[in-house]
Amino acid sequence: MAYQSVFRTGLFKGQVALVTGGGTGIGRCVAHELASLGATVVVAARRREPLEQTCREITENGGQAHVELVNIRDEESVDTLIRNVVAKFGRLHLLVNNAGGQFLSPAENISVGGFRTVLELNAVGTWTVCRAAMLHWMKEHGGIIVNIVADYFNGFPLMAHTGAARAAVDNMTKTLCQEWGKFGIRINSVAPGTIISSGMQNYPPPVQQMITGGFHTENPSGRLGTEAEVSSAVVWLLSPGAAYVNGACLRVDGGSSLSKAAMIPHPDDIPIKAFLGYSDASCLGERDIPPAFGELLAQYAAKKTTSKL
Numbered sequence: 001m002a003y004q005s006v007f008r009t010g011l012f013k014g015q016v017a018l019v020t021g022g023g024t025g026i027g028r029c030v031a032h033e034l035a036s037l038g039a040t041v042v043v044a045a046r047r048r049e050p051l052e053q054t055c056r057e058i059t060e061n062g063g064q065a066h067v068e069l070v071n072i073r074d075e076e077s078v079d080t081l082i083r084n085v086v087a088k089f090g091r092l093h094l095l096v097n098n099a100g101g102q103f104l105s106p107a108e109n110i111s112v113g114g115f116r117t118v119l120e121l122n123a124v125g126t127w128t129v130c131r132a133a134m135l136h137w138m139k140e141h142g143g144i145i146v147n148i149v150a151d152y153f154n155g156f157p158l159m160a161h162t163g164a165a166r167a168a169v170d171n172m173t174k175t176l177c178q179e180w181g182k183f184g185i186r187i188n189s190v191a192p193g194t195i196i197s198s199g200m201q202n203y204p205p206p207v208q209q210m211i212t213g214g215f216h217t218e219n220p221s222g223r224l225g226t227e228a229e230v231s232s233a234v235v236w237l238l239s240p241g242a243a244y245v246n247g248a249c250l251r252v253d254g255g256s257s258l259s260k261a262a263m264i265p266h267p268d269d270i271p272i273k274a275f276l277g278y279s280d281a282s283c284l285g286e287r288d289i290p291p292a293f294g295e296l297l298a299q300y301a302a303k304k305t306t307s308k309l
């Protein structure tokens with residue numbers, strides 16, 4: 001009798017996965033992971049060009065990927081997206097609600113409109129996609145959902161709006177787990193810490209300098225995270241190996257949610273080696289990552305590690 005690990009080629013063969021925000025950053029990496037494990041991946045966001053580029057990358061690697069345009073802040077657009085996916089592929093097994101974001105601001109400077117926008121994008125937008133996927137497919141056939149949130153657990157200085165929105169999504173995830181389990185729907189969230197991704201382009205140069213200039217060591221792992229480290233957690237939650245994980249929030253943050261201060265200085269080495277996913281650091285850096293973050297990644301790839309693994 002041979003034991004068959006859940007981590008095997010073709011794990012998601014025959015399954016259809018929808019990744020919102022799948023043209024860039026973490027979403028792009030999740031799309032690559034799922035396609036490389038056999039899923040037919042639909043990447044959806046507002047801008048066609050990044051989505052098509054990700055699709056091309058996946059198909060060049062022998063995977064299957066398709067583009068759909070959506071604005072998750074628009075209910076009709078989301079409804080059309082889910083209907084299109086079901087009409088084109090006849091099914092929707094896996095959903096990753098990754099699209100989202102915010103801007104940095106001291107709380108007192110966030111206008112009511114700005115706060116509302118970030119809540120609408122992250123909380124209402126994620127709900128809108130969950131709801132449509134449930135009504136148009138998963139209620140009858142089941143499905144697995146992962147919602148991307150953030151390290152909001154102890155509050156979110158300079159991002160009060162997104163902290164509130166991500167807490168809402170995490171709590172909604174727990175509720176949906178309880179209400180929708182009977183339909184065969186399993187739902188969890190993933191909370192990334194600070195991740196080297198295209199998302200960093202949204203922050204002004206002084207913020208980027210602050211992060212690459214010292215902040216990045218101020219967590220128990222002594223470094224920032226990678227897109228691949230978030231993606232592999234997402235993929236595991238989507239896999240049958242996580243079949244009994246429901247309503248959970250998996251923190252992929254190097255321990256930063258426990259302590260943002262430098263517990264132990266890490267001047268010369270990185271205690272836990274980074275997983276980059278792509279075959280070399282240049283492949284990771286070639287798309288959309290600000291140069292200083294690309295340099296950090298190259299350092300992570302080259303640095304010695306004290307870990308035996």
Ligand SMILES: CCC/C=C/C(=O)SCCNC(=O)CCNC(=O)[C@H](O)C(C)(C)COP(=O)([O-])OP(=O)([O-])OC[C@H]1O[C@@H](n2cnc3c(N)ncnc32)[C@H](O)[C@@H]1OP(=O)([O-])[O-]
Binds near residue numbers: 101103105199
């Ligand atoms: C650090 C690590 C942790 C996390 C990392 C990541 O998540 S990385 C991932 C990062 N990736 C992403 O974040 C990607 C997605 N992000 C986005 O699309 C934008 O950041 C968005 C969510 C603000 C929407 O933008 P939009 O163009 O659709 O918005 P809009 O023009 O319709 O304005 C609506 C309201 O918001 C206000 N406002 C807007 N910007 C600013 C500002 N900088 N400053 C102040 N306020 C701002 C604006 O004034 C208006 O308020 P008003 O006038 O009504 O009172």
Ligand SMILES: NC(=O)C1=CN([C@@H]2O[C@H](COP(=O)(O)OP(=O)(O)OC[C@H]3O[C@@H](n4cnc5c(N)ncnc54)[C@H](OP(=O)(O)O)[C@@H]3O)[C@@H](O)[C@H]2O)C=CC1
Binds near residue numbers: 023027099
């Ligand atoms: N990088 C980090 O450190 C962290 C990231 N996160 C979260 O992870 C997720 C991915 O971020 P990351 O890859 O880093 O950054 P990106 O900015 O690259 O990703 C955001 C994605 O969301 C899409 N998007 C934004 N608004 C909408 C909308 N209204 N409708 C549809 N799609 C939309 C964007 O595509 P388009 O503009 O074409 O619509 C883009 O692909 C986000 O939710 C982010 O907030 C959470 C914690 C930390």
